[in-house]
Amino acid sequence: MTNKTILAFDLYGTLLSTHSIATTLAKHYGQDMAESIATLWRRYQIEYTFRLNSMKQYQDFEEVTRKSLLHTLAEYRLSMEINDIEEVMQAYDSLSTFKDVVPALEELRNLDNVECVVFSNGTKKMITNSVNGSSQLSDCSNVFSQLVSIDHIRSFKPAPEVYKYLAHCVRMAGRESEVWLVSGNPFDVVGARSVGLNAAWVDRSSQGWQDRLGPEPTKIIHGLGELVDMFKQ
The missing domain is CATH 1.10.150.240 (Putative phosphatase; domain 2)
Structure with missing residues (x-):
């Protein structure tokens, strides 16, 4: 644990x-x-x-x-x-990374109080190829302790079971509030919040939260640099 x-x-x-x-x-x-x-x-x-x-x-x-x-x-x-x-x-x-991604991951690599994983709808093959094949992201591949694919449970975000599976994979079942989803997709944020995870919505275009279906993000950030600031001690 x-x-x-x-x-x-x-x-x-x-x-x-x-x-x-x-x-x-x-x-x-x-x-x-x-x-x-x-x-x-x-x-x-x-x-x-x-x-x-x-x-x-x-x-x-x-x-x-x-x-x-x-x-x-x-x-x-x-x-x-x-x-x-x-x-x-x-x-x-x-695919190319967003410009804020690599600098933030390089900083997160040096933080002792967080553990980073990738959590995606993609198959394990797609995720692995993407993390290792993106010219920018490959240099940060060792930041991630796990690459979690929903393919194992044969369902997609925002189904509740995919977030419960994430919590299981990172040894946080029953401690979901200690897991933060970081996503630029509102449907993903709502799905995570609905089962008790925290969620940071990445609003790079500064449009503001518009979704009216479910819980709002725990935190709205405009780039991953703000995420780093949240967890710096």
Whole structure:
């Protein structure tokens, strides 16, 4: 049992920018269309996970990511060769970090009162490839004591069981308030708060909390540097 506070970092949309896949898409469709595809792709990727949860069905996140890309291309009436689809999917394993991520992780590495883990909808393969394959994030891979994938329990955020699984993995079952989710995704924050975890919402665009469905974040931060300040002793 640890006496450290657990910081569980969401991966996609928190540490890694899903919009950065537009760089690869731009090789095929130009920058403007690539950015539109990246935005809609992310929307359908999340929507697919919600729909699967509602139907009590499961397809892993790699399959969800691929199918939501194909959905997006079909909506724009675009086509892509199989080899090019594979190239884009491989590029999804090396997304760019947000600019505040690496400096914050380097500082968190030196704090004795926190333990950092990655907690993601992604498969273990996707998470491992992303943490080690991102040119920026790979240098900080040893900050994380665990890479926690929901794939083991075959459900997606924000289902309550995924956060309970996280607490189990970090040896905090029954001590959920000592676990902090760190996420840029409001649905993720609401899910974590609903089962007793603390949650820091990363509001990089300074839009303010707009979600009206469930509990509000424990803390709103505008970059991960503010998270470091919260736990410096």
